[in-house]
Amino acid sequence: MTEPSRDLLETFENPNPDRDYVIETICPEFTSVCPKTGQPDYGTLTIAYIPDEVCFELKSLKMYLQEYRNHGAFYESVTNKILDDLVAVTQPRSMEIRAEFTPRGGIRTNVIVSYPDENWDE
Amino acid sequence: MTEPSRDLLETFENPNPDRDYVIETICPEFTSVCPKTGQPDYGTLTIAYIPDEVCFELKSLKMYLQEYRNHGAFYESVTNKILDDLVAVTQPRSMEIRAEFTPRGGIRTNVIVSYPDENWDE
């Protein structure tokens, strides 16, 4: 099984590069497969970023995320990889991804990653 | 197709220019047209600002926003343009616009812009 490829992600030119502003994208239909059990996992991704020169295109994001549908990976790896891919393609001023997965065994897990490294002391 | 014109926006004198205070205006009936597909988009705009010498008049804001009803533009451009127009007309001490669009293809997007440029590091 091949890795979901960041080559699927398309961008368009930021219409206002002179201004710092935030784009939030919420994807409640994310699904991947648990590499240990082969069972599907479900979750909601919230991606917030300040674009620099380009923004990612929504339809290409959707196609990219569908690559995870039959892909086996742990929560922590998936979330970090999506951040790495989106940062590589859009080179944003900053980006944060919050992934909220549905319960398994009565336990629910969220993973929050950001670029560049935030100071979590607050 | 002509651009929505900021000339539609009317103002009235700020009754308390000596005091910094906030006016929030929420417009849940915003609609524009996707320039790629020609399909309508829907969203809610929340405009918060500290007026300086003038405030914008609500009825004229409504007429101005209705100009977008059959106007084709991307989320990011629309939100930035509305901020630019409102800032040009009211010259506020500060202003923020949050635009929340309804889902397309299972994905939902918000755009948040502000004047003057905020420090998003917080």
Add this chain to the structure above:
Amino acid sequence: MTEPSRDLLETFENPNPDRDYVIETICPEFTSVCPKTGQPDYGTLTIAYIPDEVCFELKSLKMYLQEYRNHGAFYESVTNKILDDLVAVTQPRSMEIRAEFTPRGGIRTNVIVSYPDENWDE
């Protein structure tokens, strides 16, 4: 692509066949594929039935529903087929399935089927 097979469904003996009672099972992680666009659809199934001699086993229901993950079918067909399969395997005194799909193009659809045919005049 083969059809999801009702042979996956397992049953266990109804512990109280002398009494009419209701079992409700809610599956919020149902996903199938649109046969026209190839895009995934998502939804929640609610299955309510009065068992006769057997009940369906939950783990086997889960495996059966996962067969739809990469299966192309319209909302109406999927819901009717699941009812047909569950009725064939458990021969319940009655059963109703309510399928609620997530929005596409700003439009949301639910399909409600029941066995035996209800009188919808109420």
Add this chain to the structure above:
Amino acid sequence: MTEPSRDLLETFENPNPDRDYVIETICPEFTSVCPKTGQPDYGTLTIAYIPDEVCFELKSLKMYLQEYRNHGAFYESVTNKILDDLVAVTQPRSMEIRAEFTPRGGIRTNVIVSYPDENWDE
């Protein structure tokens, strides 16, 4: 200005005509224009029906409803006309439309129509 035409509505064959079942379609992005003031109105349509030989196709419903975007009509007329058009095209066993409009002047209005004529004494 021409009337929204029912010719836009397409249908597909009911996959289970032997069974009475319900399809609910919710359209939260309906908008038309008030014929008196020229101002846009907004609302949510909920269409529930038992199909007979055909179901209406969702994308064509969307295109049909978009015809009201710049069309002037009162709440009561709009709702009745949509019912008439959908009944004419799909010849359902029964259909109900609930239209919920957003507030105007601090007053909110809903219109509920059904086919065939229900007994509202309940």
Add this chain to the structure above:
Amino acid sequence: MTEPSRDLLETFENPNPDRDYVIETICPEFTSVCPKTGQPDYGTLTIAYIPDEVCFELKSLKMYLQEYRNHGAFYESVTNKILDDLVAVTQPRSMEIRAEFTPRGGIRTNVIVSYPDENWDE
């Protein structure tokens, strides 16, 4: 002080008199005055009816309800009088008014009246 007059209520022709259908109107900004204490009362009126030959016009309803703003009357009388006035002017096939008042002294009251007299045994 004069009574709020039903002469303020205007009607328009029912566009679909051949069909029994329901119009619901919700007025969350109703206010009157307690005749005992002189203090204002606040509430929400929900009016649901099946029109016969005419519907009431919303703007005139608003003006009529504003007549109660400085009018002293008890909850039960107000609700019954509004029903009497609306029935007199529109001659509906049936009508129900639900009035929900805000708490006074830690106690909240609703009044529900209908025309023609319903059988409340259900």
Add this chain to the structure above:
Amino acid sequence: MTEPSRDLLETFENPNPDRDYVIETICPEFTSVCPKTGQPDYGTLTIAYIPDEVCFELKSLKMYLQEYRNHGAFYESVTNKILDDLVAVTQPRSMEIRAEFTPRGGIRTNVIVSYPDENWDE
């Protein structure tokens, strides 16, 4: 300790005795004392009735309910006694009381009584 007395309850003339209509009164601040432990109990009473010749007056209801503040009685007795007292004083066409008590030991209890005796088979 004396019993809360129905003599505290005052009535006023029903302004519309010709019509069957419903008055709902919600009292979220009811409190009494558990006769076994001496600890306070808390709950919400919802009283719905169709008045005949008289309605109960709200302020007197409040004073009457406050008599239970330091009165020891079980949930079931309290609810039945309040119904008996309100029926005796107002002679309504029908009345229902729903008492919802706050949790004790992780268990929550509601008591629902009505006059005249309803047919609970529905």
Add this chain to the structure above:
Amino acid sequence: MTEPSRDLLETFENPNPDRDYVIETICPEFTSVCPKTGQPDYGTLTIAYIPDEVCFELKSLKMYLQEYRNHGAFYESVTNKILDDLVAVTQPRSMEIRAEFTPRGGIRTNVIVSYPDENWDE
């Protein structure tokens, strides 16, 4: 492992046996053990009944339900057994138990049983 014993259940005399009324008891802290996996299950029981000569005492109900804490049984058996025990001890005019279990494997199950056998055709 012994069965939870109905001998733990205590009753008290119904204070109003002349009247049909309903007592609802909600127990959100029910837990038992899955006999197949040995893992704990969690759920909420809602018990509604019309008492005849006696009511069950709440503290004894709590102790009885705690017997299931380390007891292995399937959802359907547990719910039916609790109904059988409560009916045996209180001989109610009627009783219904609704058991809502927390999700397992992304699937949630409710069981609804009643005495005497209801007509579920409605």
Add this chain to the structure above:
Amino acid sequence: MTEPSRDLLETFENPNPDRDYVIETICPEFTSVCPKTGQPDYGTLTIAYIPDEVCFELKSLKMYLQEYRNHGAFYESVTNKILDDLVAVTQPRSMEIRAEFTPRGGIRTNVIVSYPDENWDE
């Protein structure tokens, strides 16, 4: 028409002047009149302050706010005037008023004022 007078506002001695603490008062039944259209406006006021030597008395606040019932004034003026009056009468260490008005023309407005002038840069 005379202005609502701050003379109606009464105060009582702060029971703990040695400690900075916050009193929040929420008034959901505020209503005034639009000076342009003569139509009533409705809103909720939330007043939060740290008292110094005196607190305002709630009943007198209620009487003071009722003076706006038939008084014509714009949102921004009303909110600033109420702050000025309350500050003049109670001389608090600090105070903030948030006024949330109900929608007009599909647009909702809030006004937030504070004393002494806050630094809104945060």
Add this chain to the structure above:
Amino acid sequence: MTEPSRDLLETFENPNPDRDYVIETICPEFTSVCPKTGQPDYGTLTIAYIPDEVCFELKSLKMYLQEYRNHGAFYESVTNKILDDLVAVTQPRSMEIRAEFTPRGGIRTNVIVSYPDENWDE
């Protein structure tokens, strides 16, 4: 009438005095009496503190708060006194009490006190 006595409050040794941590206790069943009208007031207390050497015991807190049941005192005094008593008995590193009272005359009030004096400028 005697004052509620802090002598009722019992404490137990903080099991982790080496670590700063927070204990939040929420009491939704607080009731006292208005000294002016003699009518009961109701509210919810939320107590949050960082214990030093001791924690307060919950059952004794409950008994202490029940002393206010028939005690007449204003909102501001009650909240400050409870803070004083709890601080005196537990000598916490810090403590905050938020008291939220139910509406009276359409107006709702909260009182927030803290120890040691917080800097409310934030």
Add this chain to the structure above:
Amino acid sequence: MTEPSRDLLETFENPNPDRDYVIETICPEFTSVCPKTGQPDYGTLTIAYIPDEVCFELKSLKMYLQEYRNHGAFYESVTNKILDDLVAVTQPRSMEIRAEFTPRGGIRTNVIVSYPDENWDE
């Protein structure tokens, strides 16, 4: 009775040790036993941490938490012990646990602990 042992907790290698990110785990099915009364307590644990070299494995966390099912301990001790165990096993960069227990005697308690000691002055 033996203490729940941290030896049950298993870990896996942090897939992105170069980046500070947060993992939140929510466990709504926690239950232990009150050491004084022998009655079960119920609650929800929310664990948030920034992993360093390892993350804890969810299934082993579940088994570890089940050890508390028949274990007697006070709220404050339980929460502190779970933090101590998770910190010892995973050596995180930081960790916070929020434990929310269900009401007892009308009073609800939360305990919030963190590592390393936070500055709660904010």
